[in-house]
Amino acid sequence: MAARPVHQFLRHHLRVQDAPVIYSELNSSAGEVRVLKLSPADNFGAPINCNLVHIQLQSDPIEEYEALSYVWDEPLFIHSITLNGTPHRITKNLELALRYLRSARKERTLWVDALCINQRDLSERSKQAHLIKKIYSRSKVVLAWLPTLDSVATNDDLAWSSGNHLIVKESKSDVRIMGEAMELTRRICLHDYGTLVGMHATFLRASEEFDAHASRRAREPEPAHAESRYLPIGAPFLLNREQSELMRRLFIKPSFWRRLWIMQEMVVGHRLVLVAGYHELSWRFINLFLKDVYYSNAFYASPDDGYLTKLLNYVFATPLKIEHYRQIQERLPRRKGKQPTLLDVLTRFAESKASDPRDYVHGVLGLVNDKLRIHANYYDSAASLFTETALAIINSTNTLDLICQTAWRSRHDPDGALFGPVASHRTGGLPNWVPDFANSLGYENHEALLFGRNDIFAASEPSEHPFQIFHLKYLGVMATIIGTISRDVLKDKNDIMGKGLCSQETYPRDAAMKSWNAELRQWLTIAGLDLAKLERRELYVPTGETLVRALWRTLMTDCVAYPIRRTGKDKRPTMDRIFNGILSGNDSVNPEMGFWSEIEPPNHEMIRRNSRHWTFDVTKNGLFTMMQHAQPGDVIACVRGARVPLILRPRGKLDKRDVYTYVGTAYVHGFMDGEAQKRVEARRLKEKGVLLN
Numbered sequence: 001m002a003a004r005p006v007h008q009f010l011r012h013h014l015r016v017q018d019a020p021v022i023y024s025e026l027n028s029s030a031g032e033v034r035v036l037k038l039s040p041a042d043n044f045g046a047p048i049n050c051n052l053v054h055i056q057l058q059s060d061p062i063e064e065y066e067a068l069s070y071v072w073d074e075p076l077f078i079h080s081i082t083l084n085g086t087p088h089r090i091t092k093n094l095e096l097a098l099r100y101l102r103s104a105r106k107e108r109t110l111w112v113d114a115l116c117i118n119q120r121d122l123s124e125r126s127k128q129a130h131l132i133k134k135i136y137s138r139s140k141v142v143l144a145w146l147p148t149l150d151s152v153a154t155n156d157d158l159a160w161s162s163g164n165h166l167i168v169k170e171s172k173s174d175v176r177i178m179g180e181a182m183e184l185t186r187r188i189c190l191h192d193y194g195t196l197v198g199m200h201a202t203f204l205r206a207s208e209e210f211d212a213h214a215s216r217r218a219r220e221p222e223p224a225h226a227e228s229r230y231l232p233i234g235a236p237f238l239l240n241r242e243q244s245e246l247m248r249r250l251f252i253k254p255s256f257w258r259r260l261w262i263m264q265e266m267v268v269g270h271r272l273v274l275v276a277g278y279h280e281l282s283w284r285f286i287n288l289f290l291k292d293v294y295y296s297n298a299f300y301a302s303p304d305d306g307y308l309t310k311l312l313n314y315v316f317a318t319p320l321k322i323e324h325y326r327q328i329q330e331r332l333p334r335r336k337g338k339q340p341t342l343l344d345v346l347t348r349f350a351e352s353k354a355s356d357p358r359d360y361v362h363g364v365l366g367l368v369n370d371k372l373r374i375h376a377n378y379y380d381s382a383a384s385l386f387t388e389t390a391l392a393i394i395n396s397t398n399t400l401d402l403i404c405q406t407a408w409r410s411r412h413d414p415d416g417a418l419f420g421p422v423a424s425h426r427t428g429g430l431p432n433w434v435p436d437f438a439n440s441l442g443y444e445n446h447e448a449l450l451f452g453r454n455d456i457f458a459a460s461e462p463s464e465h466p467f468q469i470f471h472l473k474y475l476g477v478m479a480t481i482i483g484t485i486s487r488d489v490l491k492d493k494n495d496i497m498g499k500g501l502c503s504q505e506t507y508p509r510d511a512a513m514k515s516w517n518a519e520l521r522q523w524l525t526i527a528g529l530d531l532a533k534l535e536r537r538e539l540y541v542p543t544g545e546t547l548v549r550a551l552w553r554t555l556m557t558d559c560v561a562y563p564i565r566r567t568g569k570d571k572r573p574t575m576d577r578i579f580n581g582i583l584s585g586n587d588s589v590n591p592e593m594g595f596w597s598e599i600e601p602p603n604h605e606m607i608r609r610n611s612r613h614w615t616f617d618v619t620k621n622g623l624f625t626m627m628q629h630a631q632p633g634d635v636i637a638c639v640r641g642a643r644v645p646l647i648l649r650p651r652g653k654l655d656k657r658d659v660y661t662y663v664g665t666a667y668v669h670g671f672m673d674g675e676a677q678k679r680v681e682a683r684r685l686k687e688k689g690v691l692l693n
Contacts, residue, residue: 022088027054034111035053035055036052038110040106057134065110067111067141070145071256075091094114133264133268137268142265143275146275147254175279177246181249184247200235200237239301251319260352260364264367287323297310342393346361346407358380374388390433390434390435391469395467400641401643406435408437432662450666458643458672459673474693479648479660479690484634486620548580550670552579557626558669571600613628625666642665644666645668645671646665647664648661
């Protein structure tokens with residue numbers, strides 16, 4: 001059985017915990033917070049005793065304290081400490097952190113959210129959440145506690161050094177492994193010559209063993225013998241398997257790196273130290289490594305699949321995000337550079353995790369100056385907070401960019417027809433047009449996005465008026481219906497786009513290619529395309545170009561990749577000839593691949609990309625589209641503020657206005673650059689106010 005989320009467990013735990021009142025009221029107007037006085041002990045296994053005292057963040061000078069950044073881990077409050085003279089239960093990970101951080105002889109002053117905030121009091125939790133940025137930024141040091149895989153060590157395994165530091169006796173415990181990982185990181189960051197020579201030699205050996213494709217992906221080193229006294233300029237370095245595993249244990253495996261709140265806590269802290277057991281690693285070493293771009297890009301982790309992986313993009317992916325925003329925070333007082341918006345920060349940390357869904361918004365508010373009047377409030381539901389946040393972001397830009405190209409699951413399955421990742425659970429009570437900030441789309445699915453937040457398309461202009469919500473859930477928009485879906489895409493098991501190009505890196509060859517072309521022609525007919533009209537060179541009415549040109553531009557969503565950009569007019573005659581050949585069945589130009597061999601890589605890549613996630617359809621009124629998840633009866637509309645057309649599912653009427661469920665986005669050839677609005681002005685189409693649920 002899956003563990004309950006921490007915020008649900010807390011409600012029950014704090015309700016039934018039978019204990020006297022521990023917390024006295026804070027003076028919020030004075031910026032008052034509590035800090036934890038951790039009593040010393042000369043025995044690692046001794047009971048943990050601590051007391052809470054009040055301090056004012058606005059006072060100067062402020063009492064020094066260290067802020068703990070950590071994960072609550074499993075919501076099992078089974079370890080007991082004494083807090084203000086009263087037994088109090090905490091999680092295993094926090095208990096372990098306090099034992100390791102406890103000094104032998106001196107009292108240590110810490111700020112720990114689980115203990116310094118009265119978790120029973122929703123009002124206090126909301127008020128203290130506003131102070132999180134100030135709490136961590138004013139701390140002497142932020143201690144980033146990395147949980148270890150081992151259970152707590154026994155007292156027999158530990159001892160105090162003469163320097164008053166806890167030490168572990170020689171054993172291959174997880175704590176010691178984390179220490180080795182920190183030492184390796186320190187040597188890499190400091191350009192330790194002996195370490196680099198060994199890693200360069202590993203790269204040279206591996207380059208002879210890996211397949212040719214992997215070798216091409218890595219930068220070829222200058223000739224150098226493994227025992228050379230000097231490293232060549234720009235030499236690449238490869239961590240062996242043991243070293244790679246050490247780095248993964250430090251920067252990937254700990255659940256700490258996936259927690260959303262730690263992003264803000266680590267970004268705003270002036271001094272930052274990673275802590276695992278008794279081992280420490282200053283963030284300044286990581287900063288040195290990351291800011292030396294040429295150096296950091298030369299490191300690779302040992303592969304498991306025959307491909308070299310850059311250490312920077314793999315092991316240091318999360319530290320890189322954190323350091324990026326640390327640099328932004330340093331520039332804020334000088335007002336240099338572009339300030340990140342709330343949408344920027346939400347998107348950047350969309351892959352992070354939080355036990356309380358509301359914290360997907362609350363946890364990043366401290367990283368932006370303009371919070372769009374969003375405030376932490378634990379009385380509100382997640383659905384209410386997400387709806388408020390979505391509306392604020394939308395009105396800050398007068399566009400629907402948030403839902404047109406989103407890092408969260410707003411493409412959904414309103415009628416339960418889908419399965420797998422698209423049908424994942426959404427936050428309860430959430431309107432369908434609101435992105436689920438607690439449910440990231442996942443970077444691997446970003447190819448499925450139509451580029452609705454860039455200047456590639458401009459199907460509609462920004463809204464002239466603020467968007468409004470009606471009846472707490474319906475978004476009022478101005479929409480122009482341009483077409484109706486006729487084919488049931490969800491039930492089409494013969495979709496050649498899905499089972500053809502997406503399953504291979506190149507096009508089918510020889511007999512398979514001819515069979516695939518024949519199947520493509522058959523499937524296009526099923527999708528509503530009259531091939532006879534293509535052969536007669538008939539025109540596509542919305543643009544006045546041939547149907548063949550309109551077809552291939554639609555299959556490519558009129559873009560090439562990468563980077564994604566609109567197709568150029570100079571290439572259109574060549575693509576016309578290629579697709580005329582493919583659709584006519586004349587494949588004699590190239591016996592092996594036919595006309596497919598003439599398609600240039602940028603065009604090829606866009607067709608492959610689209611074939612993974614999109615399908616072609618002809619609407620009832622003859623429009624060529626690329627879409628997802630549509631059903632018969634769904635309409636396609638150009639909506640004020642949306643750069644791309646939207647697929648909407650009719651749901652009746654409310655207050656004399658049509659109600660639709662938002663299904664997803666669509667490419668509609670001939671309606672991607674404001675053509676719908678021109679037709680409205682010419683009274684050839686009608687714009688009306690509708691409600692999205």
